[in-house]
Amino acid sequence: MPDGTPYNTRFGDRYHSELGGLDQARQVFLGGCGLPAAWADAAQWRILETGFGLGLNFLVTWAAWKADPRRPRMLHFVSVEAHPVSREDLLKSLPADETLRPLGEQLAAQWWGLLPGVHRLSFDDGQLLLTLYIGDAKTMLRKQQLTADSVYLDGFSPQLNPEMWDEDAMKNIARHCHRGTQLATWCVAGHVRQALKAQGFEVKKRTGVPPKRHNLHATYNPAWEPRHRSDGLPAPVSQASRCLVLGAGLAGAAAAASLARRGWEVTVLDAAAAPAAGASGLPAGLFCPHISPDDSVLSRLSRSGVRATLQNLQQLSQANKLQPSRDWAHDGVLEHDLNEPSHLPKSWLQPGSDTYPWGLHWSAPVQPAQLSAAHLPADSQAVWHEQAGWVRPAQLVQALLQSPGIHWQGHAPASRLLRDPLRQLWQVQDAQGQTLAEAPMLVLALGPDTKPLLRASGLASGEWELQAIRGQVSVAEHDARTLAAMPPFPVNGHGNLVPDFPSASHAGAHQWVMGSTFERDVTALPPTAADQQAAHASNGEKLAALLPGCRQALHAFFEAAQPPATWARVRCAAYDRLPLAGPAGQTADELPGLWVLTGLGSRGLTLSLLCGELLAARLHGEPLPLDAKLAQALGTQRLWSRALQQPR
Known part of the structure; x- marks a missing residue:
């Protein structure tokens, strides 16, 4: 738009600008749901929003929560968004308000990799959690499990996006409400009011935010006893003990x-x-997403896990409990595939798809410079994982x-x-x-x-x-020659190498670690000398295939008559x-x-x-x-x- 406000071409409408959007966020949604008074002294509060847009409702709610001495210990803000704006548009649209802008910058820092599905963003030491449902609102709300204390019913107008406001949509919203859930929206269309009433909401018009004469307030209070899908879990605890x-x-x-x-x-x-x-005493290990052409359960699970790990590492570092570069690093990981090419989902590479460019924020085709840095041939099959790194688990x-x-x-x-x-x-x-x-x-x-x-x-x-699995890694300190032969980032594939991290036992010294073996149903510790020799041989073979240059530089270690003992522990896996x-x-x-x-x-x-x-x-x-x-x-x-x- 001429005023710089991002415009959604799918619906022929623009997102709310700061001028009107902030008043609407504060008065229609936050105030319309009786917040912050309604959440006073609660252990947690759960807000559901049906259209994230530029995040103004979220930022206003976040600011109100931070300023409230009686705020809930945990605030959950769940928002559905079919077509997330780019990070650039998010940054351009940040409000000038001196309270909200720093919060928006924190939001923008985590605004990456938003593939269709569920993403958890974490703020204020994990006590404010933004859960984004990326996808069609009806589909996402039908599939996901949550109960809301407040509902922000938002989105493009019913004329432009009717499916967001029809009877099925209101039924979907009601599924996630408990008796007493408050709902607020700027939309007062008659069919919306009727749809809400049919689902058990008590609906009232209230004075609107100019230029609108009215907005809508509703309370979920059906004449029948609400039934919610059972997940087979125990009833939620009422309070921590x-x-x-x-x-x-x-x-x-x-x-x-x-x-x-x-x-x-x-x-x-x-x-x-x-x-x-x-096993958590491993000298150093990797956090890294898994990829598959069909974006399997493990692939999607690993991305959620990587995001959670990164958020915790960053928050612990801000609290000075961890030190970047010494305890962990987020420098990316090269995956060198030895048997067959690692195929990214095709849609990740197709401009115009719902997954482009979000998928490439996670994993992308390897670049020649990255192969060169790892001393690998230019025709090597490899993938670069941008959101990956190493950690010292202890x-x-x-x-x-x-x-x-x-x-x-x-x-x-x-x-x-x-x-x-x-x-x-x-x-x-x-x-x-x-x-x-x-x-x-x-x-x-x-x-x-x-x-x-x-x-x-x-x-x-x-x-x-459950199965016990013994693992042994090869680990040693660097000398100048071995350090020079290492790539500037970890490499995984069949086995993985963390090439350079501080030694836990010698100040100023650096180590490498390569492994690991998978010895199923073996629990004996420490391993016998023969088992350790076999483990070193196995790790050396993996390294020779993964990074031939590194294996050559470590010849003296792997070919020694008595190499140092392996580091060995037992892990646990389900079937x-x-x-x-x-x-x-x-x-x-x-x-x-x-x-x-x-x-x-x-x-x-x-x-x-x-x-x-x-x-x-x-x-x-x-x-x-x-x-x-x-x-x-x-x-x-x-x-x-x-x-x-x-x-x-």
Whole structure:
């Protein structure tokens, strides 16, 4: 438009400008839903918006939340947007208001990779969560699971976008309301009022924002008892209390941090003397998206996980709990495919598609300069993952456990779980039958020790199909020659190399790490000398195929008669190689308060923080941090189904 306001060519209409949009956001939507007064002293508040546009409603709501001393601890803002504007248009349209503009700049910093689906953006240390449903409003709201306390009914006008305002659309909105949910909109069209009334809303006209004479306010209060689709989960907790987390690796730290953020007092117990003593003590590892031509479950899940990991790393760095370049780096990862080309979804490469250019924000065809930097031939099959990097997991675990509300308790080996039904407490006992700790809620995040503990406690979930997998990596410090031979970024494929990260034991020294082996149903630690020699040989072969130049530079290491010991630990994976995050009981009330987060396999850095948020969301009845179908794929019911199918 001549005034610089972005214009939507699909609907022949422009987005609200700052001039009228801010008044509308404050008076029609925020004020129309009785906010901020309605959310005073609530533990959480959930807002659903039907058209994100340029984000003015979100920014105004965010600012009101920040300024309110009685604000809810957690604010969820869920917004549907079929055609997100570009980051450039978002930046151009930021309001000049000195309160809102800095918030808009934070929003723009996370405004990337918005492929069709669900995206969780995190602000203010994870206490304000923006969940974007990218896609057609009817389709997205039909597929997703959420309950809203307030509804901002927004979007292009009914004349230009009638499907957004018809009876089916209002039915979709009602599905996500509870009795008392407040709804506000600028649209007072008769058919919209009638559609809302038919779905159980009490509708009233109110004085509008000029030049409109009226806007609309509605309260969900149907004459019938609302029925909502059951997800098979326990009823959401009404308030946070005390929780135990068994296991101080990535899974346990992620669960503890997500719960503490919501007000829980969390005690993390582990048999070891320090956190991250198991597989999460890996010297360094990668967080990286998976790609597939059909954009599979794992591909979509990994992108949600990478975004969650990045947000946490950035927030922990802003709090000075992690140091970029020392503890982690977001420099991208080169995927070198050895067997067949890594195919990106075709639509990612097609201008004009709903996925272009958003998909290329995640992963793109490799550039010649990137192959050259890795000393690979120009015809190598490779992909560049822009949103990827490396982390030292132990440092991440330590940073997460520093969150307010978390207490660490080492030297606490759990041998049995008991539930006191009278006091409604879970007790963790040691081998002598002494109680180590007790609380109303317990999260098992013990990796390969999860299944043995469930069995020892006589719980049927001990029959779940979980597999222990030993992994060994080759790791050593650099000298000048080996450091010079390394690429400036990590490389993965069949195995992965983190080429340069600070040594944990020698100040000023740098290391490389290559691996890992996958030794299924092997748990012996430490590995025998023969096993370590075989692991070094395997890692060396992988490196020779992945980066021949690096393997040649490390000849003295891999060909030594007695190379240094491998770093070895045992991981845990489910039969389908997807994580497990949900209640431990077969039914919603079988094992009240007992939850599990495990099965991360070799993708702990990519998926642990997402799974921690998923567990907390399910526990509290929050909007989910990822697509509902993906969340279902991580549920416990699939393991129960497998267990019940096994012959007795």
